[in-house]
Amino acid sequence: MIRFDPTHPADWRDIMARVTVEDCVDKVPNRFELVALASHRAREIAAGAPITVDRDNDKNPVVALREIAEETQSADHLRERMIESLQTQIEVDMPEDDDMALLMGGAERDAPEQDGMSEEQMLRALMEAQGQAG
Incomplete structure (x- = not known):
């Protein structure tokens, strides 16, 4: 038979933790949520939050x-803080003015002017240049 020894520190801590959980059940009836909230609060304390x-x-x-x-x-406050800590917000970079002009179709105005040569004219010019070089 295992006997409880109140002078033994490990036994005392185990009993205190059980009593504490039992004290919390009326505040947070769902034990799983209680564990989640308590672990979140324990992480806050470990990160330097003041204890109350x-x-x-x-x-x-x-x-x-x-x-x-x-x-x-x-x-309720712990639940809100836990939810906020789990949410991630993606920061969207605003496009630069040049990128915005491309997106809006205004890039044609900023693009250098073409000399007006069509694809067919370009091919003819290349063929003539090759004929002269060969």
């Missing part, structure tokens, strides 16, 4: 659960 409860030598996930249990971190 006493640390009491607890690790970030336990602190996050305690914040949710004591309602110093609202589940």
Whole structure:
């Protein structure tokens, strides 16, 4: 039989974490969502966000659960922050003026003028040049 030893630190931490999860279930009824929110909050804490409860030598996930249990971190606000952190926004570069002119069909005005030689005239000129060179 395994006995609980409250003086053993590992046993104490395990019990505290379980009690903390049980305290949070009434704030976030879905345990999967609770884990997602607490892990997001733990990452925020690891990134330097200030904690809103006493640390009491607890690790970030336990602190996050305690914040949710004591309602110093609202589940709704945590949910919004988690969603925002998962969203990506693609920055679209605005086209340059020259590119915009090409897109709008105004590039013909900026293009150098052709000398008016058609494709057929160009072929004839090439054939004549080859005949003179050969």
